[in-house]
Amino acid sequence: MGRNKEFDTTLVLHKAMEVFGYYGYEGTSLQHLLDGLGIARQSLYDTYGTKRDLFISALKHYVTAKSDSVISYLENSDSVRQGITGVFHEGAFILKDENRRKECFIIYSAFDRIPHDTEVAEFITKDLKRLEEVFYETLVRGQSQGEISHRQELRALACYLNYARHSMTQLAKITSDPKVLDDYVKITLSSLDK
Amino acid sequence: MGRNKEFDTTLVLHKAMEVFGYYGYEGTSLQHLLDGLGIARQSLYDTYGTKRDLFISALKHYVTAKSDSVISYLENSDSVRQGITGVFHEGAFILKDENRRKECFIIYSAFDRIPHDTEVAEFITKDLKRLEEVFYETLVRGQSQGEISHRQELRALACYLNYARHSMTQLAKITSDPKVLDDYVKITLSSLDK
DNA sequence: ATCATTCCGGACCATTCAGTCTATAAAATG
DNA sequence: CATTTTATAGACTGAATGGTCCGGAATGAT
Numbered sequence: 534m535g536r537n538k539e540f541d542t543t544l545v546l547h548k549a550m551e552v553f554g555y556y557g558y559e560g561t562s563l564q565h566l567l568d569g570l571g572i573a574r575q576s577l578y579d580t581y582g583t584k585r586d587l588f589i590s591a592l593k594h595y596v597t598a599k600s601d602s603v604i605s606y607l608e609n610s611d612s613v614r615q616g617i618t619g620v621f622h623e624g625a626f627i628l629k630d631e632n633r634r635k636e637c638f639i640i641y642s643a644f645d646r647i648p649h650d651t652e653v654a655e656f657i658t659k660d661l662k663r664l665e666e667v668f669y670e671t672l673v674r675g676q677s678q679g680e681i682s683h684r685q686e687l688r689a690l691a692c693y694l695n696y697a698r699h700s701m702t703q704l705a706k707i708t709s710d711p712k713v714l715d716d717y718v719k720i721t722l723s724s725l726d727k
Numbered sequence: 728m729g730r731n732k733e734f735d736t737t738l739v740l741h742k743a744m745e746v747f748g749y750y751g752y753e754g755t756s757l758q759h760l761l762d763g764l765g766i767a768r769q770s771l772y773d774t775y776g777t778k779r780d781l782f783i784s785a786l787k788h789y790v791t792a793k794s795d796s797v798i799s800y801l802e803n804s805d806s807v808r809q810g811i812t813g814v815f816h817e818g819a820f821i822l823k824d825e826n827r828r829k830e831c832f833i834i835y836s837a838f839d840r841i842p843h844d845t846e847v848a849e850f851i852t853k854d855l856k857r858l859e860e861v862f863y864e865t866l867v868r869g870q871s872q873g874e875i876s877h878r879q880e881l882r883a884l885a886c887y888l889n890y891a892r893h894s895m896t897q898l899a900k901i902t903s904d905p906k907v908l909d910d911y912v913k914i915t916l917s918s919l920d921k
Numbered sequence: 922a923t924c925a926t927t928c929c930g931g932a933c934c935a936t937t938c939a940g941t942c943t944a945t946a947a948a949a950t951g
Numbered sequence: 952c953a954t955t956t957t958a959t960a961g962a963c964t965g966a967a968t969g970g971t972c973c974g975g976a977a978t979g980a981t
């Protein structure tokens with residue numbers, strides 16, 4: 534009983550990603566959020582709690598969705614090279630979309646918070662580890678399938694690919710030239726060819 | 728005539744890099760600066776102007792010094808591969824130094840400011856272009872000297888190396904494991920071997 | 922000695938901040 | 952109708968913000 538929520542809470546969460554991604558965590562004022570989310574102040578506090586609570590909710594929602602997508606790419610592709618290539622092309626594809634790219638930048642607001650918010654730090658660290666592990670296992674499978682040379686140091690390569698994927702988002706923040714992004718992906722992927 | 732300045736203005740500028748790098752531009756309060764720089768409030772305003780003025784001064788000082796060093800490495804090494812390798816190893820070396828690494832992170836506070844401060848945006852963009860150009864010319868020289876394969880697309884490769892160098896700083900912000908940094912450099916440099 | 926400059930601490934300013942509270946209206950359920 | 956939940960707008964708070972101004976002391980050059 535009682536009145537129903539009138540706004541889609543996860544849709545508002547996506548808007549929050551954009552706001553935090555644009556202004557950064559410290560640079561985001563409550564007014565920015567109210568304008569960006571299109572809800573009243575009290576609704577924000579009732580639904581999400583404090584500004585920090587909202588930030589963490591938005592961040593977790595973004596990161597887990599992204600990581601799940603990456604992992605699905607890697608684990609559900611028969612060809613390991615196709616899986617890894619798919620991850621990077623998918624990432625670049627989103628970053629080239631004028632609308633969808635905006636929310637991605639919340640991850641960099643989160644990186645900025647690492648030294649000042651242990652919950653953010655632990656969450657990010659755990660997710661990075663989780664992803665690196667999947668990259669590693671995928672590469673191992675690639676070696677056994679003969680797609681990846683046995684000369685490769687898989688641990689270092691997994692780590693590199695993992696960070697390179699994040700760097701791609703950073704790169705998109707500086708330039709919006711799609712060709713730059715594509716070239717970056719191409720050269721990054723050439724590290725598989727040793 | 729008159730009393731002399733009692734603090735080394737460029738040394739204080741380096742401290743400002745650290746403060747801004749740690750808290751971010753928005754996250755840095757005047758109190759943080761006063762504590763970090765060790766000078767009185769009025770001295771700060773007399774010497775550097777507003778908080779934003781100080782930020783831009785610190786940023787420009789950092790970026791130009793760094794870029795000049797990179798360019799010097801690239802232009803003054805007979806072997807092109809040694810020059811490029813030198814740039815990355817030097818970068819990693821600084822990022823592994825507990826003290827010297829701190830001031831490097833001002834560059835990411837600057838990236839965050841790009842959408843909100845045109846002067847910062849223009850300065851960063853210009854510096855990125857300048858560096859990419861030197862990378863490109865160096866690679867051209869490398870091809871003519873037979874150090875770089877003629878199959879390489881030099882423009883894309885220059886762009887990649889330029890951004891990869893910046894990503895290295897980002898990487899250092901997330902992890903302080905020196906091995907991760909070294910592996911990252913190693914794999915990045917392997918892109919020269921196509 | 923005079924004057925200019927820098928130093929410092931603290932007072933002071935208007936503004937903005939995140940967050941709370943109140944009041945009232947609108948739905949949905951019983 | 953009564954109850955419960957949500958929605959909105961606006962007033963409000965205490966604290967912190969960046970920035971300015973003042974007063975007095977120290978230092979250096981003429």
